[in-house]
Amino acid sequence: MKSGSILEVSNLSVHYGELLAVEDISFTIEPGQVVSIIGANGAGKSTVLKSISGLCAASSGSIKFLGEDVTTSKPYHTVAEGIAMVPEGRHIFPRLTVRENLLIGSFTPRARKNSDKNIQKIYELFPILGERCDQFGINLSGGEQQMLAIGRALMSEPKLLLCDEISLGLAPVIIKDIYDKVHEIHNEGISIVLVEQDIKRSLKACDWAYVFLEGKVVLQGSPEDLTEDAVQKAYFGT
Amino acid sequence: MEEYLQLILNGVLLGGLYAVVGVGLSMIFGIVKQVNLAHGDLMIVASFLSMVLISTFKFLNLWTVLILVVPIMFVVGFLLQKYIMMRVMDKGMEPPLIVAFGVSIIVQNGLLLLFSPDARSLETPLAIMSIKVTNMLYIPMMYVVDFCVGVVVILLLHYFFKKSFWGWAIRAAADDEQTAQIMGINTNNIYALAMGIAIASAAVAGTLVGATNNFYPHTGPQYLIIAFGVIIIGGVDSMMGSLLGGVILGLAQTLGGKFFGPGYQLLSGYVLLLILLTIRPQGLLSKARRAD
Numbered sequence: 001m002k003s004g005s006i007l008e009v010s011n012l013s014v015h016y017g018e019l020l021a022v023e024d025i026s027f028t029i030e031p032g033q034v035v036s037i038i039g040a041n042g043a044g045k046s047t048v049l050k051s052i053s054g055l056c057a058a059s060s061g062s063i064k065f066l067g068e069d070v071t072t073s074k075p076y077h078t079v080a081e082g083i084a085m086v087p088e089g090r091h092i093f094p095r096l097t098v099r100e101n102l103l104i105g106s107f108t109p110r111a112r113k114n115s116d117k118n119i120q121k122i123y124e125l126f127p128i129l130g131e132r133c134d135q136f137g138i139n140l141s142g143g144e145q146q147m148l149a150i151g152r153a154l155m156s157e158p159k160l161l162l163c164d165e166i167s168l169g170l171a172p173v174i175i176k177d178i179y180d181k182v183h184e185i186h187n188e189g190i191s192i193v194l195v196e197q198d199i200k201r202s203l204k205a206c207d208w209a210y211v212f213l214e215g216k217v218v219l220q221g222s223p224e225d226l227t228e229d230a231v232q233k234a235y236f237g238t
Numbered sequence: 239m240e241e242y243l244q245l246i247l248n249g250v251l252l253g254g255l256y257a258v259v260g261v262g263l264s265m266i267f268g269i270v271k272q273v274n275l276a277h278g279d280l281m282i283v284a285s286f287l288s289m290v291l292i293s294t295f296k297f298l299n300l301w302t303v304l305i306l307v308v309p310i311m312f313v314v315g316f317l318l319q320k321y322i323m324m325r326v327m328d329k330g331m332e333p334p335l336i337v338a339f340g341v342s343i344i345v346q347n348g349l350l351l352l353f354s355p356d357a358r359s360l361e362t363p364l365a366i367m368s369i370k371v372t373n374m375l376y377i378p379m380m381y382v383v384d385f386c387v388g389v390v391v392i393l394l395l396h397y398f399f400k401k402s403f404w405g406w407a408i409r410a411a412a413d414d415e416q417t418a419q420i421m422g423i424n425t426n427n428i429y430a431l432a433m434g435i436a437i438a439s440a441a442v443a444g445t446l447v448g449a450t451n452n453f454y455p456h457t458g459p460q461y462l463i464i465a466f467g468v469i470i471i472g473g474v475d476s477m478m479g480s481l482l483g484g485v486i487l488g489l490a491q492t493l494g495g496k497f498f499g500p501g502y503q504l505l506s507g508y509v510l511l512l513i514l515l516t517i518r519p520q521g522l523l524s525k526a527r528r529a530d
Contacts, residue, residue: 054419054420074419075422076419079422093409093413093417095413096409096413100406103403104418105421107422108422111422112403156422
């Protein structure tokens, strides 16, 4: 493991039954870094995030978080370790209010102690959530639900935030707002992994990018080193 | 006039008992998506347990025995879910159903071996007391106790699910298991907690049933059918729906018995259930459909 890496994924492979979704992937994330994983549908991006968070079992390889092996950890253990996930499609609890959704994000004993303080921080970061704190999750707009999903993940006081397709289905003006907030979260010192299909936005937001194709890393580098043309070619495998 | 008032009062009060019979089954169906066919039998286990405690320790009354039986049955429910039902939960709808059916058979036959098939009841002075409303109108005290305890249980559960952190966790796991897990919730423990609460509520029902009516080792399925009636009328996963369902079923039975004869008492309740199932299959207060 590189000294000081927050996350080290080594030779990770993941199968869905007979299907090989991720093949022998290795990468590291340094503290405070924003890493983008770019790729088309089915490239294995979300599967990697699910493996890191414990939702998907690895077939082989290892995942180390702050030096601890979390390859076989259950999702509720990885959250306690400091990994939070914003799932694709937001997955707000529809019958809980905004406030209840946020408080459920602080389910781990460590986070629960600071839940009152943290919920105020979330309301400062996303004032609309404070205004709509008694509304049911199902009654929020797509953008508000995305803010709630991010806020809910932050309630667990993560060291690493995994964001899966946070711009999916949102209007460009909302996406800009969301990415501005991601930038603010990064400034707080939280490491972030962004899984995106939008090449331009991903490259703009990150310190390092990986391009996935058919479950493998086919290109990586800093945004300064990666041209949009090279990323596009790697993205489509042309 | 007083005759009808008596019937309506009896029906409503009986509904409080039916509500607490059904609320646990409704909870588990709504949260764990599991039909616990052993619900009625576990309720009767609580009746027998109460009987044993009251007959062994003469100083115990209905209230103190409830304080003892409810936590014991909570632990039974928690362990049943954690160590038996959980093993088959990811194998589809049928295996948990078959396991619950197996538990039901084991419980019934275990009770038969231990207590014989004789009719039993809980000895409590409340069973022979009644409240005089008018010269012609008397309300059995046990019916009033059943209704009041039923309402208190429903309100406590309602408050628990709406206001407590653990209640939110159970609702979150019921809505979206995978997302609940990435919030740090161990859903297996949450389901066991939900089953513990469900069986604890069944224990309240079992003790009340034991003090109100006779019970036998094979009485469980009879109350399971009542519980199904309550949740079909009121709606799955709705505490207030269970109360409404219980009252409607209770009223249908008492009024049906009056108009069509005592033999039609149970049938009247289930005919109404079929009518409601046709008009509003999701139940009168189902939250799941309203959320859609």
